[in-house]
Amino acid sequence: MNPNPINDQLPEALSAKVLSILSTQIDPFLNQNLVEAGLVRSLDLDGRCLKLGLVYPYPCQSKYRQRVMALTNALAKLEEIDEVECEIGLSVPQVQAEGQAEAVKGVKNIVAVSSGKGGVGKSTTAVNLALALASEGARVGLLDADIYGPSVPIMLGVNDFQPVSTDGKTMEPAFAHGLAAMSIGFMVTEDQATVWRGPMAAGALVQLLNETNWPDLDYLVIxxxxxxxxxxxxxxxxxxxxxxxxxxxxxxxxxxxxxKGITMFNKVNIPVLGIVENMSYHICGQCGSKEHPFGTGGGQATAERYDVPMLGELPLNVAIREAVDGGNPTVVADPDGDISAQYKAIAHKTAAALVNLSEPTALEIEICDE
Structure with a gap:
């Protein structure tokens, strides 16, 4: 956090008023006001125009307009200013616990998307989470670590991609819908089974991770x-x-x-950022009633039991399945739709949970020039 975001041209009395107003503005995902969260990076006065600079530590471009309007309305009450200009940037902090393995070159944060059993929509969630983070302004990669059942190539529409090496040491990832992606599925045919013992499959994961020439990424979703x-x-x-x-x-x-999955992550000291409940409900296409074919409350009860956030509840909807089967996932196919909005909310909560694990001093702030 910048210890002194206030320009000398801003009178002390006015700066106090501005900071007081900014302290009433709460970020809903960090659960702190803008000043406490360290989002306020610069305050300047140009005549009677107040220039405000914010830097978010998690991607939320779709919220910028709403934030600017709220700040403009709040600050317009001050008699000393006639106009407010607000610039918003993004600087994602790197989160790494003490004793963890060495960071992957170019990758700030690795987020694992896991499930205790198959068939719950884990891959669909991973793909749409990655796309949601990217759509909100982050640089994102996706690693398909499901060695025995890789589905990411089909879901991203790049099942014909074959990795190449330009340096003889690393493989170039595929690029689709703004994501950098790597999968064992790029190296085997669609009908070829990966008949490997556990250690061999685990070794393949590490090789895919470390021998891919990832671009600079804020998040790598696995x-x-x-x-x-x-x-x-x-x-x-x-x-x-x-x-x-x-x-x-x-x-x-x-x-x-x-x-069991949560317990496993707890044992190996990997923070659980939250739970996503898939197929939570179904909206009847005929009458619009909300039905719960797989029961209700299971995800919420689990979240409460283990004291982890409930990130979202997604519907059982044929459009989600059709989108990934066609290589054009929901967040890309219908970016302004209700389901995409839910994936983006999950992305906001996930990224904000990571921020809460990071040290504020680790932030690298880049403020745009005026």
Whole structure:
């Protein structure tokens, strides 16, 4: 945090009034006001125009307009100013716990998306989470670590991609919908089974991670295989995972396995950023009633039991399945739709949870020139 964001041209009495007003503006995802959260990076006065600079530590471009309007309305009450100019930037901090494996070159934060069992929509969630983070302004990569059932190539519409090496040491990732992506699926045919023992599969994950020429990324989302086996253990020991998102459905059999996943992450000291409940409800296309084919409250009960955030509840909707099957996931296919808004809210909460794990002094702030 900049210890002195106030320009000398700003009178002390006015700066006190401005900071007082900014202290009433609460960021809903950090649960702090703008001053306490360190978002206020510059205050300047040009004549009767107040220039305000904010830097967010998590991606939320879709919220900028709303924030600027709220600040303009609040600050317009001051008699000393006639106009407010607000510039907003993004600087994502790197989160790495003491004792973790060495950081991956160019990657600030690794987020693992996991599930206790298959069939709960984990890969769909991982892909749309990555796309939501990117749509909100972050630089994002996606690693398909589901060695036995890679689905990311199809979901991103790049199943014909074949990695190449320009330096003989690293592989170039695929680029799709603004994401850098790597998957074992790029190296095997669609009908070819990956018949590997656990240690071999875990080794493949580490190789894919470390031998991919990732561009500079704020987040690398890893789509994990289901369960709590060798790959998960390797991930915790050899990969600097900043946090994990656990995906479940409401039904008891899914939440029971999700709880095992949370326990596993707790044992290996990887913070659980929250729970996503897929297939939470279904909206009837005929009458519009809300139905719960897999039960209700399983994800919320699990979140409360383990004291982790509930990141979101997503519907059972055929459009989500059709979008990923067609290589054009929901956040890309319908960016302004209700379901995309839910994925973006999950992205906001996930990224903000990471911020709350970071040290404020670790932020690297870049303020745009006037």
């Amino acid at each position: 789509d994990m295989p289901p369960g709590t086996g060798d790959i998960q253990l390797t991930l915790s020991q050899q990969v600097p995972v900043a946090g994990a998102v656990v995906v479940t459905t409401p039904q008891d059999i899914a939440t029971a396995d999700a709880r």
